[in-house]
Amino acid sequence: MSTALLPFPPIWLRDNCPCAQCKDPRNGQKLFGITDLPADLELLDVTTSDQTVSVTFAPDGHRADFSRSWLDAQRVADHGDGRTERAKRLWSATEVADLVPTATWASYGDDVATRARILRGVRDLGFALLRGTPVVEETVLAIAETFGYPRETNYGRLFDVRVEANPNNLAFTGLAIAPHTDNPYRDPVPTLQLLHCLDNAVDGGESGLVDGFQAAALLRREDPESFAILTSIPVPFAWSDDTASLRADRPLIEVDATGAVREIRFNNRSMQALRLTTAQSEAFYTAYRAFAEIVLRPELLFTFRLEAGDCVIFDNTRLLHARTAFAESGSRHLQGCYADLDSLLSLLSTLVTLEAQG
Amino acid sequence: MSTALLPFPPIWLRDNCPCAQCKDPRNGQKLFGITDLPADLELLDVTTSDQTVSVTFAPDGHRADFSRSWLDAQRVADHGDGRTERAKRLWSATEVADLVPTATWASYGDDVATRARILRGVRDLGFALLRGTPVVEETVLAIAETFGYPRETNYGRLFDVRVEANPNNLAFTGLAIAPHTDNPYRDPVPTLQLLHCLDNAVDGGESGLVDGFQAAALLRREDPESFAILTSIPVPFAWSDDTASLRADRPLIEVDATGAVREIRFNNRSMQALRLTTAQSEAFYTAYRAFAEIVLRPELLFTFRLEAGDCVIFDNTRLLHARTAFAESGSRHLQGCYADLDSLLSLLSTLVTLEAQG
Secondary structure (H helix, E strand, C coil): CCHHHCCCCHHHHHHCCCCCCCECCCCCCECCCHHHCCCCCEEEEEEECCCEEEEEEECCCCEEEEEHHHHHHHCCCCCCCCCCHHHCCCCCHHHHHCCCCEEEHHHHHHCHHHHHHHHHHHHHCCEEEEECCCCCCCHHHHHHCCCCCCCCECCECCEEECCCCCCCCHHHCCCCEEEECCCCCCCCCCCEEEEEEEEEECCECCEEEEEHHHHHHHHHHHCHHHHHHHHHCCEEEEEECCCCEEEEEECCEEECCCCCEEEECCCHHHECCCCCCHHHHHHHHHHHHHHHHHHCCHHHCEEECCCCCCEEEEECCCEEEEECCECCCCEEEEEEEEECHHHHHHHHHHHHHHHHHC | CCHHHCCCCHHHHHHCCCCCCCECCCCCCECCCHHHCCCCCEEEEEEECCCEEEEEEECCCCEEEEEHHHHHHHCCCCCCCCCCHHHCCCCCHHHHHCCCCEEEHHHHHHCHHHHHHHHHHHHHCCEEEEECCCCCCCHHHHHHCCCCCCCCECCECCEEECCCCCCCCHHHCCCCEEEECCCCCCCCCCCEEEEEEEEEECCECCEEEEEHHHHHHHHHHHCHHHHHHHHHCCEEEEEECCCCEEEEEECCEEECCCCCEEEECCCHHHECCCCCCHHHHHHHHHHHHHHHHHHCCHHHCEEECCCCCCEEEEECCCEEEEECCECCCCEEEEEEEEECHHHHHHHHHHHHHHHHHC
16 A cells, blocks of 8 residues: 555545545535445555545545645544543643633623633633623623523523522532532533622632542542542432432543543532442442542632622533632622533634634 | 341441431432541441331441331332433334324323323433424424423524525435434534424425434444444544534444443534544444444334424434435425433423322
8 A cells, every 4th residue: 555545544535535426515524325335445546646645446446536735634643522631731720820711801702812712711721711791690691602502401591699598509508519510410411601790799709610630630640440430330410309300320530432531520419329239339439539539639729709790611521610608698699501512612613713814 | 237238338328318417408419528428437336127227327426317218229220310222112113113102282282191101202212203283483492392492503593404505414405314313523412303394295305213222232232343343432523614613523332331322423424534543444444334234224214204293303312313315396394403301301200200199
């Protein structure tokens, strides 16, 4: 085989033929299925030039013209869709303190580069902060709509985080809340969360974020056995009230097919009883405690204070969020909503193209 | 250890203590984290009665009272959240032909048992059919809102499936479309799809469904090596136009942490070039072809015709959908939307409780 074609076998080349017969020029979609291709494909002829590698296939004589630059790009390992730990910048609190992607609402709205920087922050670090947004209810939805679509749930299009008389959730009290991810009992889990501050005139009520991918990486390094256990045991999470009954069974640390960390679920409040043998139970709890002890290390907790008009946007598949206790006599009101990473990353990709053309 | 407590180790018992100090009686949420519990928990005393098992723990003397019936329930293996192949009724075309969960729009709206039967169909078989819905645009959104929330995407709250002059998708032509899942390039993928028929006065244009979990189970039985390859290689899927650029890398067959099939992605149109070694590429394509040949077996394809007023609701993480070609001169118009399984299953659970209360 010509080295110009390494490492691509004939079936790979044919499946990626860019000709108009194989790929709809109107939309880039592949026009054939894998079973439409001969099972006994071979290369009949290969012709190379400076720019192009042309391949003719047996038995049917189909010809594919590849640009060399495209073929070259396919030889380089990439980070896939960028959603696993491999594509992220993992952080501890001191490391991230100087990196916090922050912008005013005005510059976020006016300036493409600023908008791209904020969205890139969510992608790479897992969060970003907007300052000076309108101190008006439902602004959180308007912010989500700048990059996607609020994910409506049984909690509504948005939810209010403030002290309630009969709370169905600890969030609606003045109690401290340890680092956790939201809605682990929901599949698909909301991949993004926004918290918009309307009022925070209390003693306490500081916000905290922990990089769950970093915590998982530390666990893998320090205690690989516990890491293996937490990636291989689905954990039942559930939540219910009079109108909803939600459940999802997923591991605390979810790895992709290649073993890279892709999603974290961590929420003691909604974790249910696991159905395991005694030995499995003991191993699970040892591993769970080891992971929790890492998650709770002070050096991993980045703390900050949301003031009225601030909005934090974060990746709920990666970051854990927390808050300190506050006096219920004071006045604190956040509005939150969920959204999803697909549209945020799509917009970022579009903005990057715009910037490059700029 | 008392047999009344088998197989539960002390830490499991303590983590599931139902007392008001451990579990908020207002909302059922656990009030402590795993690191709040002593690492050296032991059972100090166990007292059993007909209804209850009471446990006192060392070193802190905390006492937990468990109902025997609750403990008994925890000894029985369950199907977790019911989202994997283990909880489903897998089918071939002839098997499902007599089972199709079907209801009129009127009875679906009026009768709790009918509504539960339809939603149970989506859960267990992967789909259900509503007949006699209003032949009015946007009805598909009203149907989705009976059990959840339409998932808005870059395609809008809903999308029209009809012949277009400049299609950005094969769906908008009269061409046949082979069995596929939608939006594999999106993570989270839409877990439900609805297709509502406003008009189908064409020759052809029949609908088809394939149980992807059944196809995966057949592959595992007939060709376990190919099954292992397809569960372990993330496949890049992508879609883009002027306004969006979406990508997700996920395996064609996704198994959960215990190896049970949980999600299928199958869409030749949006599959991109894989970056693999020659040997991996060859193994992948052999496995992909083997799976495709199973997916395309006529005995797996359940075909039916959507008439005006019909709506099919199906699980896009499990079923593949297809359509036969039709003459573009005829008149065919569907409206589709995406939604998610979390709210559908939550509603079903609530309806089952209602039914039980009679």
